[in-house]
Amino acid sequence: MKNKSTYIWTILGIAALIAIIGRLFPHPYNFTPIGAAAIFAGCYLKNRNLALLTPIIMMLITDTLLQISFWMGWSAWPGYHNLMPFIYLGFGLMVLGGIFIKGKVNLASVTGATLGGSLIFFILSNLGVWLMSYPIHSLATLIKCYSDAIPFFQHTLMGNVIYATLFFGAYEWVKRSQQVDIAN
Secondary structure: OOOHHHHHHHHHHHHHHHHHHHHHOOOOOOOOOHHHHHHHHHHHOOOHHHHHHHHHHHHHHHHHHHHHHHHOOOOOOOOOOOOHHHHHHHHHHHHHHHHHOOOOOOHHHHHHHHHHHHHHHHHHHHHHHHHHHOOOOOHHHHHHHHHHOHHHHHHHHHHHHHHHHHHHHHHHHHHHHOOOOOOO
C-alpha cells in the first residue's frame, strides 16, 4: 500500500504532463488543466509554498516552451507577455481555493472552489487585459473588455470543471481502490 504523497504527486505529475502537452498543441483558449491542478495542489499538498509554486512552475515551463516556439517561428503567439503577472496571480488565488477546501473535500466544495476559482481568474486576467491593452480606461471600456471575454470564460470554466473532475475523481478512485488511509 502506497502512502498519500505518492498518489498526490502522481496526479500532479500527470497534470503537469497534460498541462505541457495541452498548452503546446492546439486547444480552445484558456481550456487547460492548470486551474484544476492549482486547486488540487492547494487542497492536498501540505506545504502551502509548494502548492503555490505548482501552477507557477507549470506555467513557467509551458510559457518558456511557447516563447521558444515563437522565437523559432513555429508559433504566432509568444509565451512571455505583459499579462503574465495577472494570470499567475489568478492561478495562485485558485490554490487558495484548494487550501480553503482542505479536509472538506466533497462534490459541493470542489465544485465551489472550481467555479469560484474560474470566476476570480476571469475577473483578474481580464482586468489585466483592460489595464494593459486598452488605451482608454473608462467604465465603458471595462464593460466591453469583460463582455468580449465571455467566450474565454466558457473555455476556462469547462476546462477547470473537466480537469477538476478528472484530478479529484482519479485521486478518490485510487484512494478507494487501494484502500489508502488518507486523513487531511
